[in-house]
Amino acid sequence: MNRRDVIKxxxxxxxxxxxxxxxxxxxxxxxxxxxxxxxxxxxxxxxxEYTPFKHDGDTLRIGIIGFGIRGTQLMKAxxxxxxxxxxxxxxxxxxxxxxxxxxxxxxxxxxxxRITGVCDLFDVHAEDGLAAAANIGREGSNGKxxxxxxxxxxxxxxxxxxxxxxxxxxxxxxxxAQMTIDAAKAGKHVYAEKGFSLTMExxxxxxxxxxxxxxxxxxGHQGRQTExxxxxxxxxxxxxxxxxxxxxxxxxxxxxxxxxxxxxHPDANEQTVDWTQFEEPCEVKHPWSPxxxxxxxxxxxxxxxxxxxxxxxEFDAINQILGMGIPSSASASxxxxxxxDKSKGHYVNEIRxxxxxxxxxxxxxxMDFSILYSASxxxxxxxxxxxxxxxxxxxMGNSLTIYADRxxxxxxxxxxxxxxxPEIPIYTYIPGRKNVDSVATATEQYFAARGLLYxxxxxxxxxxxxxxxxxxxxSIRESTQPSCNIDQAxxxxxxxxxxxxxxxxxxxxxxxxxxxxxxxx
Amino acid sequence: MMKDIxxxxxxxxxxxxLRVAIGWHFLYEGVVKLMNPNWSSxxxxxxxxxxxxxxxxxxxxxxxxxxxxxxxxxWGLILIxxxxxxxxxTRVAAISGIILLAFYYxxxxxxxxxxxxxxxEGSYLWVNKNLxxxxxxxxxxxxxxxxxxxxxxxxxxKK
Numbered sequence: 001m002n003r004r005d006v007i008k009x010x011x012x013x014x015x016x017x018x019x020x021x022x023x024x025x026x027x028x029x030x031x032x033x034x035x036x037x038x039x040x041x042x043x044x045x046x047x048x049e050y051t052p053f054k055h056d057g058d059t060l061r062i063g064i065i066g067f068g069i070r071g072t073q074l075m076k077a078x079x080x081x082x083x084x085x086x087x088x089x090x091x092x093x094x095x096x097x098x099x100x101x102x103x104x105x106x107x108x109x110x111x112x113x114r115i116t117g118v119c120d121l122f123d124v125h126a127e128d129g130l131a132a133a134a135n136i137g138r139e140g141s142n143g144k145x146x147x148x149x150x151x152x153x154x155x156x157x158x159x160x161x162x163x164x165x166x167x168x169x170x171x172x173x174x175x176x177a178q179m180t181i182d183a184a185k186a187g188k189h190v191y192a193e194k195g196f197s198l199t200m201e202x203x204x205x206x207x208x209x210x211x212x213x214x215x216x217x218x219x220g221h222q223g224r225q226t227e228x229x230x231x232x233x234x235x236x237x238x239x240x241x242x243x244x245x246x247x248x249x250x251x252x253x254x255x256x257x258x259x260x261x262x263x264x265h266p267d268a269n270e271q272t273v274d275w276t277q278f279e280e281p282c283e284v285k286h287p288w289s290p291x292x293x294x295x296x297x298x299x300x301x302x303x304x305x306x307x308x309x310x311x312x313x314e315f316d317a318i319n320q321i322l323g324m325g326i327p328s329s330a331s332a333s334x335x336x337x338x339x340x341d342k343s344k345g346h347y348v349n350e351i352r353x354x355x356x357x358x359x360x361x362x363x364x365x366x367m368d369f370s371i372l373y374s375a376s377x378x379x380x381x382x383x384x385x386x387x388x389x390x391x392x393x394x395x396m397g398n399s400l401t402i403y404a405d406r407x408x409x410x411x412x413x414x415x416x417x418x419x420x421x422p423e424i425p426i427y428t429y430i431p432g433r434k435n436v437d438s439v440a441t442a443t444e445q446y447f448a449a450r451g452l453l454y455x456x457x458x459x460x461x462x463x464x465x466x467x468x469x470x471x472x473x474x475s476i477r478e479s480t481q482p483s484c485n486i487d488q489a490x491x492x493x494x495x496x497x498x499x500x501x502x503x504x505x506x507x508x509x510x511x512x513x514x515x516x517x518x519x520x521x
Numbered sequence: 522m523m524k525d526i527x528x529x530x531x532x533x534x535x536x537x538x539l540r541v542a543i544g545w546h547f548l549y550e551g552v553v554k555l556m557n558p559n560w561s562s563x564x565x566x567x568x569x570x571x572x573x574x575x576x577x578x579x580x581x582x583x584x585x586x587x588x589x590x591x592x593x594x595x596w597g598l599i600l601i602x603x604x605x606x607x608x609x610x611t612r613v614a615a616i617s618g619i620i621l622l623a624f625y626y627x628x629x630x631x632x633x634x635x636x637x638x639x640x641x642e643g644s645y646l647w648v649n650k651n652l653x654x655x656x657x658x659x660x661x662x663x664x665x666x667x668x669x670x671x672x673x674x675x676x677x678x679k680k
Binding site: 001005008009010011012013015016019023027096097100 | 537541544545548549552556575579582583603606607608669670671672674675678
């Protein structure tokens, strides 16, 4: 081998050196930039550690009131599903290995509870509830079942029973108040679905009953368990977006189910449904109506509409970050603009009362901001949650993205020097990402925004409803307050009731925080 | 079979530059992944469309397999890239590169009626940059340069 051979053999090796140099330069520049930015933002770099809720101690005995759509979901989140439903997931997983519903359900933590009572006014739902309660091994069809739960035809009998420690209330909204008050009086802990209440007055009576009884109450806003909200709170406290002036939240759905136009079960009739009991809280009684029974959310007699049902999720998300509480005033408007065509199956006999397009403005003059909520049940064009401030804006979802504002005072120098580009997020939090202080790449952000990232590994792959129930159970065992406790629930309940009142009475509704009363403006 | 082909200096160096440029692209893609602790092919796999989307989705759905694929992809890119640049085991590197590019191409084919979450900087129909790079690597194999310029020279010209 001569010198010429060696030169030709190694001729391209210096290219590696060039790459090493280029990579070093680029990495160093990125590092300095990130470091400067991180110093400016001063956000804590640790990712949010997920401390699992504890389930040790006594096995709690739970009663479920209402085994409809939400009741079924709550029981699943608690670890119980009817064998036929589990079999369905099993079959789906066998057909499509990427369908993780079955394995997710099996992997979901055991909460150390038993379902000892099931109450539903419709026989079919009650039977499904009993089947779920007995399915302690999370088996499919023909699996081994555990002890049977007792079926109660009236929830009051369940509350009087000795083998119930706590109840999950997933009844229609018009029953929430009475059931919660009765449960509190009976000393049974309560996990109740939103809306908190049906009427303004009920907010006070529920709060009084829960507080005087000392039970552990959790309102069903599972969004409390969304980990990016913790980072959102920190970012706001550190002034990353400056003085907040406008918050925009929304709901968008575009299907009959999403608009509460549910299927009417073919087996429902006056023999299989206790209609009289269903109507008990109503001032004016209605004749048997399967439409009203299954699609109760469409009438003010039973439901709270977009205000209590969906605005409250958004309200609670913002309330846990900003702690703004009850607005000083609320105005709202909307109408039944889409679901009013009988020939298209929008209704059977009776057109809905509850709007399918609904908007509300909540004012917080003490905090110098407004919350704007807009909702459509006939369009999927979602606009996310945005908190707008003088120095930046924050988009919230499963991930969190903060942009600096071009006219920001805080970032003026940094924008001029080029350290901050208002088009590129200054901060991104993606749950499950290993080091939160480094800036996420454009690709990562792209995938995260579409929910394609960390769905299967890294971040928690658990249902937030499961965590919310687990937190409630831990609070019962440790006699502590859960995150969405009665005070939080009261604020949500009043805000929702103000929204409903504002729209139905077509006027602005004012709140006096000192007297805790609705007042004339 | 290629022994008899003689290249002009321009031809030889143009082919070497082409080979090194492709190697550079592979190596840098690999290095970037190596340096990013958050990198995973999960999002890319989940974004797959077309004939093989089921295959890629099922890989993404299996954490153990996904880890293996991430490892193979990252180190594959690095070794292929380095091989092409320095001209060591170049033929193996080029063939491996073609296989890897075929995976990318078939996971995200530029076919009519599909769009991807991943933004692209250009417009493509059937032919995209993955396919062009794949075909270019094929040319690199057919017109070998590593026996003259590259470390393979030491392996092949021993005698």
